[in-house]
Amino acid sequence: MTALIGIDWGTTSFRAWRMGPGGEVLDSVTDGPGILAAGALPGGFAQALQDRLGGWLDGAPIIASGMIASRNGWVETPYLPLPLDAGALANSLTLHDGIHFVTGAVSDPDGPSPDVMRGEETEIIGHLAGGGGDGLFVLPGTHSKWARTEGGTLVSFRTVMTGEVFGALRDHTILGRLIQAGPASPEPGRDDAFRRGVEAGRQDGALLGRIFSARTLALMDRLPLGHIADYLSGLLIGDEVAHGAQDAAGPVTIIGRGDLAARYQTAFAVLGRAADIAPPGMAQRGLWDIARLRGLA
Amino acid sequence: MTALIGIDWGTTSFRAWRMGPGGEVLDSVTDGPGILAAGALPGGFAQALQDRLGGWLDGAPIIASGMIASRNGWVETPYLPLPLDAGALANSLTLHDGIHFVTGAVSDPDGPSPDVMRGEETEIIGHLAGGGGDGLFVLPGTHSKWARTEGGTLVSFRTVMTGEVFGALRDHTILGRLIQAGPASPEPGRDDAFRRGVEAGRQDGALLGRIFSARTLALMDRLPLGHIADYLSGLLIGDEVAHGAQDAAGPVTIIGRGDLAARYQTAFAVLGRAADIAPPGMAQRGLWDIARLRGLA
Incomplete structure (x- = not known):
């Protein structure tokens, strides 16, 4: 029934x-x-x-x-x-x-x-x-949501356009043209490139300045073309997580699926913070x- | 001769x-x-x-x-x-x-x-x-350059992809679809929208979060569709200038032309800083x- x-x-x-x-x-x-x-x-x-x-x-x-x-x-x-x-x-x-x-x-x-x-x-x-307990929730996606609950009540949230901006940069800027020039197939070292991007993302300075490092590192043969997309993804997520985690005193829960949730968890780890990935089925x-x-x- | x-x-x-x-x-x-x-x-x-x-x-x-x-x-x-x-x-x-x-x-x-x-x-x-004397130089463009000279010597510089990222956001994201839905012809209030964007750009928090305000303010009828592009331009330039001006103790000179140079000068003014626009002919x-x-x- x-x-x-x-x-x-x-x-x-x-x-x-x-x-x-x-x-x-x-x-x-x-x-x-x-x-x-x-x-x-x-x-x-x-x-x-x-x-x-x-x-x-x-x-x-x-x-x-x-x-x-x-x-x-x-x-x-x-x-x-x-x-x-x-x-x-x-x-x-x-x-x-x-x-x-x-x-x-x-x-x-x-x-x-x-x-x-x-x-x-x-x-x-x-x-x-x-x-599940209260805390900070991260829901990665085209438009990521960062939300906080207290006593079972949603008290604040914020949208970050990381996924959509990544797509626009990858497909419609000079960084994208470099990415297109690289190999299409996955290659070893992608996770390291992502982590390296997270390190660049957590730094101070204008974000639109830091992303230029994806071009200059490639120009100097210090970043393979096939790794630029992962580095850029790490840089944007690293910036997002570094800002979002600033006032995250309690537990952090990522509500999301697959590779993207794992990448956010990795970014938290690079920043020295633990984050759990919620089991599937939260919407239901x-x-x-x-x-x-x-x-x- | x-x-x-x-x-x-x-x-x-x-x-x-x-x-x-x-x-x-x-x-x-x-x-x-x-x-x-x-x-x-x-x-x-x-x-x-x-x-x-x-x-x-x-x-x-x-x-x-x-x-x-x-x-x-x-x-x-x-x-x-x-x-x-x-x-x-x-x-x-x-x-x-x-x-x-x-x-x-x-x-x-x-x-x-x-x-x-x-x-x-x-x-x-x-x-x-x-x-012209030493100081901080801003050369706005697709890829803006921020450079510093001391004793007639170039000692540091940094590239910020503000212009190119603005174009990618305007043409290839949900913000762009809102901009396309608005009137194409210039309308009064564009300079105010730019200044409002600069104020949002100088704030703390992830840049890719702050830009989402261009959508939500429009959704709530607090920003006319015809002003979103100027607001977004102000927000990106405001973020760039707020970061770049942090360590600008001396004079600031903008080397650029037309509307774009004027917009950077306005952004400095909103942030309480004076900046001169260099006369034309610097390259020659x-x-x-x-x-x-x-x-x-």
């Missing part, structure tokens, strides 16, 4: 879980269309849902988090101000077309650097609901917890 | 001067082909020279500075280590195909952040030769001085 269907629906990703009465995962989909692709279908988001989850739809409640609740998604829900906990998210669900949408969070809305998130708050709730666990608090499951 | 022909030949620019016996400018060309365009001609650099300066070539010595003496230029000359003055540059001219090429400079070649310049050293020499003046020290003119 299906007790709840949960969806983590992002700009370019779609993951869904069919859950039983105790929140256990009965079935899952991890490769559905993100909102850019789904929104372009003739039947839009409803068609994407039917196409991918049609067999699951037996009347069980559906809850969804992520950019699907943004201006370019199925329905735009408001952003909740901080501090914010699972109960506040549960009380603010927006029911639209039969789906309960989790709303996003806004930080410092009237200050000089307002910030927003949609989806990551649910993953952090999942970590806390699973018994958070959706279950929010739905349960609302009495949906 | 032509005493000297000087050329400042960059990747995408070509400026040349025909000088008389006292170094006075008799004639000039400012729109010749940069090395990318000239190198693609059937007759290469020699053809470009003949096409643009053929009428000048009466046997007078020719001196050239800039990226024309790099790996992708007419001839690759070595980089001279710091400290470096006009005499050292004069003693290191490379004669090739009848042209005296000014060599470039290298900073910290064996350290973690080696750096190089080609062409800017000649402009700084021009400033000093014209009676530097080429004359180096040639004269070598006995060519």
